[in-house]
Amino acid sequence: MAMATACFCSRQFRAALALICIVLVFNTNCAVAARQIMRSNTGQDHIRRNLLDNGLGGIVGNHFNCHIEEKLIRETADSMVSTGLAALGYEYINLDDCWAELDRDSEGNFVPKSSAFPSGIKALADYVHSKGLKLGIYSDAGTLTCSQQMPGSLGHEEQMQKLSLLGYGVDYLKYDNCNSMSISPKERYPVMSKALLNSSRPIFFSLCEWGDEDPATWAASVGNSWRTTGDIADNWDSMTSRADQNDKWASYAGPGGWNDPDMLEVGNGGMTEEEYRAHFSIWALAKAPLLIGCDIRSMDNATLSLLSNKEVIAVNQDKLGAQGKQITSGTDLQVWAGSLSDNRVAVVLWNRGSSKATVTAYWSDIGLKPTTVVEARDLWDHSTDPSVGEKLSADLESHACKMYVLTPK
Secondary structure, three states: OOOOOOOOOHHHOOOOEEOOOEEEEEEEOOEEEEEEEOOOOOOOOOOOOOOOOOOEEEEEOOOOOOOOOHHHHHHHHHHHHHOOOHHHOEEEEEEOOOOEOOOOOOOOOOOEOOOOOOOOHHHHHHHHHHOOOEEEEEEEOOOEOOOOOOEOOOOOHHHHHHHHHHHHOOOEEEEEOOOOOOOOHHHHHHHHHHHHHOOOOOOEEEEOOOOOOOHHHOHHHOOOEEEOOOOOOOOHHHHHHHHHHHHOOHHHOEOOEEEEOOOOOOOOOOOOHHHHHHHHHHHHHOOOOEEEOOOOOOOOHHHHHHHOOHHHHHHHOOOOOOOOEEOOOOOOEEEEEEEOHHHOEEEEEEEOOOOOEEEEEEHHHOOOOOOOEEEEEEOOOOEEEEEEEOEEEEEEOOOOEEEEEEEEO
16 A cells, blocks of 8 residues: 555554545555545535445555645645646545644543644634645544544534534544454444534545445445445455455445455556556545545655546546446456446446457447447557447557447447
């Protein structure tokens, strides 16, 4: 997950600054200090909770560990604008673990760390809002957060709602799952959900219980997104395994409720550019929150190019909101596909094998009639084949992919 070597010790510590729908994450000593940024799904009204839909964002996390402070967050907000990511819809900047003191005040409220946030969270929210962005915050459905450096919200849900929504003016809540007192997430998470619904302020509610109790089967009435996997790490095996685990729950996702296989590692250095391209393509096809995990203040041009591909982002934000899924099985030569609005189909041809190979998508496998002729738009090469019939093939290097939108003629 980071610029440094990633290690997977997930639940013990997940400190972060978060920007939803593209997450910036950095890993140090198995810790995640994340900043998450997010964009709402174009044209979709939130179902059941009257909150925001799937979006774009970023997390400042693994790289910075618990060393998050207001200057870093302000600079990230500035970079969101200056890099053009904000114009593409990356919208939320969210504080993750370690933003508050370990001890509450005399009334039981959270106390922002004076050393890290001397101006307070409300002033930080005002600054982020002045940039046309939104601010999110982090808490935990337990007695302590995963870092054990600040209190959780178990038993204090209404206080957290009043503090973050009314007092601070935040727009997003990531709700973690450490120190749970062995109480089921099915009991703990709805309590915060009800507290959030008591406020007139819209807030994106992101459940992070790591897929332990199959939240795809019950969380749609509770929150806006739910983690379907354990924490991701910045390496090929971790990324592909998260993609596969998330794929299992494709039929449960839709507008207002999204499967979340964890943040993007694009730009952190643990994978090749082709592997990161596949990572971004599959997350976009799966309608996952695109959470940037690298430091956008210092990312290189290749990373910015990957994260700012408008055509790939458009697949993620398609108004139909149907999660794409793996069509093939039992092979490293994979076809992933999903329906889009206006009878279009998004397709990813992916070579997960160790050598160059040809990957083919047949119309009968991706929901098209065999006689259909399509216009095939290559979303990474930005080229169009005006007339393709029966099947679509590509010669791919190891771990490389191609992504297309097929429009029937």
